[in-house]
Amino acid sequence: xxxxxxxxxxxxxxxxxxxxxxxxxxxxxxxxxxxxxxxxxxxxxxxxxxxxxxxxxxxxxxxxxxxxxxxxxxxxxxxxxxxxxxxxxxxxxxxxxxxxxxxxxxxxxxxxxxxxxxxxxxxxxxxxxxxxxxxxxxxxxxxxxxxxxxxxxxxxxxxxxxxxxxxxxxxxxxxxxxxxxxxxxxxxxxxxxxxxxxxxxxxxxxxxxxxxxxxxxxxxxxxxxxxxxxxxxxxx
Amino acid sequence: xxxxxxxxxxxxxxxxxxxxxxxxxxxxxxxxxxxxxxxxxxxxxxxxxxxxxxxxxxxxxxxxxxxxxxxxxxxxxxxxxxxxxxxxxxxxxxxxxxxxxxxxxxxxxxxxxxxxxxxxxxxxxxxxxxxxxxxxxxxxxxxxxxxxxxxxxxxxxxxxxxxxxxxxxxxxxxxxxxxxxxxxxxxxxxxxxxxxxxxxxxxxxxxxxxxxxxxxxxxxxxxxxxxxxxxxxxxx
Numbered sequence: 001x002x003x004x005x006x007x008x009x010x011x012x013x014x015x016x017x018x019x020x021x022x023x024x025x026x027x028x029x030x031x032x033x034x035x036x037x038x039x040x041x042x043x044x045x046x047x048x049x050x051x052x053x054x055x056x057x058x059x060x061x062x063x064x065x066x067x068x069x070x071x072x073x074x075x076x077x078x079x080x081x082x083x084x085x086x087x088x089x090x091x092x093x094x095x096x097x098x099x100x101x102x103x104x105x106x107x108x109x110x111x112x113x114x115x116x117x118x119x120x121x122x123x124x125x126x127x128x129x130x131x132x133x134x135x136x137x138x139x140x141x142x143x144x145x146x147x148x149x150x151x152x153x154x155x156x157x158x159x160x161x162x163x164x165x166x167x168x169x170x171x172x173x174x175x176x177x178x179x180x181x182x183x184x185x186x187x188x189x190x191x192x193x194x195x196x197x198x199x200x201x202x203x204x205x206x207x208x209x210x211x212x213x214x215x216x217x218x219x220x221x222x223x224x225x226x227x228x229x230x231x232x233x234x235x236x
Numbered sequence: 237x238x239x240x241x242x243x244x245x246x247x248x249x250x251x252x253x254x255x256x257x258x259x260x261x262x263x264x265x266x267x268x269x270x271x272x273x274x275x276x277x278x279x280x281x282x283x284x285x286x287x288x289x290x291x292x293x294x295x296x297x298x299x300x301x302x303x304x305x306x307x308x309x310x311x312x313x314x315x316x317x318x319x320x321x322x323x324x325x326x327x328x329x330x331x332x333x334x335x336x337x338x339x340x341x342x343x344x345x346x347x348x349x350x351x352x353x354x355x356x357x358x359x360x361x362x363x364x365x366x367x368x369x370x371x372x373x374x375x376x377x378x379x380x381x382x383x384x385x386x387x388x389x390x391x392x393x394x395x396x397x398x399x400x401x402x403x404x405x406x407x408x409x410x411x412x413x414x415x416x417x418x419x420x421x422x423x424x425x426x427x428x429x430x431x432x433x434x435x436x437x438x439x440x441x442x443x444x445x446x447x448x449x450x451x452x453x454x455x456x457x458x459x460x461x462x463x464x465x466x467x468x469x470x471x472x
Contacts (some may be wrong), residue, residue: 043382045322048329048375058318062328064300065321082294085301086281092298093284095328099335107343107356109363120343120356127345139284146279 002028002070005039006051010218011170013063013098014051019162020067022205024074030210064091067159076159083153090143090152090160094167097136101167101174102219104128104226114223125226129178133171137186140164144188150195157196164189165196170220175227237263238306241275242287244268246454247406249299249334250287255398256303258441260310266446300327303395312395319389326379326388326396330403333372337406338455340364340462350459361462365414369407373422376400380424386431393435400425401432406456411463 002021006014008030021028031037039050047061053069060066068088071077077084102110107124108117140152147154151161168189172179183190197206205211214220238257242250244266257264267273275286283297289305296302304324307313313320338346343360344353376388383390387397404425408415419426433442441447450456 045318045325046379046382047325048332048372058321060321060325062325065325065328068324069321082281085294085296085305088304089281089283089296089298089301092301092328092331096284096335099332103339103343107339108359109367111363111367117359120359123344123353123356127347131345131347136284143282146282 002026003054004028004030004051005054006030006032008032008037009212009215011166011212011214011220012051012218015166015212016063016094016163017051017053017066017070018210019166019202019205020070020074020076020159022210023162023199023202024070024076025201026070026074064088064095067091067163071159074159076157076162078153078156078158087153087158087160091163093136093139094160094163097132097167098219100128100132101170104174105221105223114221118225121223121226125223126229129175129227129229133175133178134182137182137189141186141189144192149188150192152192157199161192161196162202165193168193170214170218173214174220174222176222177227178229181229237265239290240264240266240287241290242266242268244273245448245451247402247448247450247456248287248454251402251448252299252330252399253287253289253302253306254446255402255438255441256306256310256312256395258446259398259435259438260306260312261437262306262310300324300331303327303399307395310395312393312398314389314392314394323389323394323396327399329372329375330396330399333368333403334455336364336368337403337410340410341457341459350457354461357459357462361459362465365411365463365465369411369414370418373418373425377422377425380428385424386428388428393432397428397432398438401429404429406450406454409450410456410458412458413463414465417465 004014004017004021006012018030032039042059045059047059051063051066052059052061053066060069071084071087077087104125105114105121106117107120114121143152151157152164196202240250240253240257242248254266268275278295281295283295287299287302288295288297289302296305307320307323313323340361341350341357342353343356350357379388387393388400432438
């Protein structure tokens with residue numbers, strides 16, 4: 001049995017782990033969401049930050065590292081080492097992308113409120129939507145084109161597919177106007193999102209109480225004033 | 237023979253790979269630094285961005301992914317899987333830290349010049365130096381304390397040690413005043429830096445022309461106006 005430790009009020013980074021566990025029907029406890037569940041102190045393998053997974057005596061942190069551990073165990077990774085490295089490479093690129101999404105509403109620092117960095121957030125979000133978001137979408141659309149589809153690695157679903165699904169879901173919540181405009185250029189990515197959501201176990205999970213709703217405490221947040229390309233009018 | 241592809245004018249993320257290759261005395265070519273060397277187009281395992289390493293038919297991108305591949309091959313990783321995951325976890329935490337360093341001078345976007353985001357950079361750097369930098373230094377000092385030293389994983393040097401060395405070196409270049417003030421609280425980290433620099437092959441590398449100097453195009457940049465704790469005076 002796996003024990004996942006992550007903030008109980010948000011999807012956040014933990015959701016990338018939850019999706020893999022739920023897709024596979026794994027035996028796990030989302031510890032902080034149980035009565036009296038709390039983070040545990042660890043002496044060995046001490047994490048810098050949640051999420052972390054406890055598996056036997058091992059404490060595994062960093063989202064991509066956890067997924068790399070779970071991948072083969074949940075039949076969500078290729079069998080060969082080169083394929084696993086490619087899955088990890090894609091996952092780490094998603095991690096970079098996610099950090100940039102976070103910084104659209106927290107460009108100055110995670111310890112300050114959004115309201116304390118709203119002006120900077122407008123500039124950062126504008127740059128993200130105009131340059132970075134298309135760059136990442138182009139990249140993953142290209143990977144899907146070259147793989148032959150329907151999944152990033154080809155014919156078999158792997159854990160980065162679940163994470164790309166989550167990116168699309170989160171971006172649609174955070175930037176609905178921009179995504180509506182951009183998504184027509186990324187049909188394979190949109191189709192991947194749809195196919196992941198239709199996987200039977202995941203469909204049940206996504207429709208259940210276990211799936212925390214997107215909200216204004218998570219990584220993906222919807223601030224209408226940030227969902228505009230071209231509001232980077234403030235020149236220096 | 238390994239072929240490394242990375243920007244030839246900067247240390248950047250590529251330096252974390254160079255340090256591992258140099259420490260181990262590996263047979264490699266830093267392709268862009270050779271005459272007429274350039275990035276190659278790749279069809280399989282296409283990277284989102286440099287650095288990437290070509291090893292046989294495989295193209296491996298993402299710094300932590302490359303180091304995870306090289307680790308066992310260069311005797312820079314533990315033998316057991318749990319230890320390798322711990323090394324990877326530390327490396328990914330360093331990657332997060334490095335991204336935050338980058339954003340001190342580019343808080344709005346990588347496509348804009350520093351001069352276009354100088355005001356925001358002052359706020360971001362102030363927050364980084366006051367809250368984030370001590371948090372990361374505390375963390376790694378704690379890892380060194382718990383490991384028993386002298387290295388992050390205990391008695392044997394592994395690739396995250398080389399990367400922590402690089403973080404200290406870069407931070408001293410970028411934020412000399414702040415580091416002078418902070419470092420006395422992190423004796424183990426300072427000692428690790430010193431010990432890495434004294435490894436014979438690395439000492440030769442660091443004193444050679446192969447080691448690119450820190451400069452104002454890299455990730456670690458020295459802008460004196462950013463090297464001040466407490467200049468986050470601009471309230472919103």
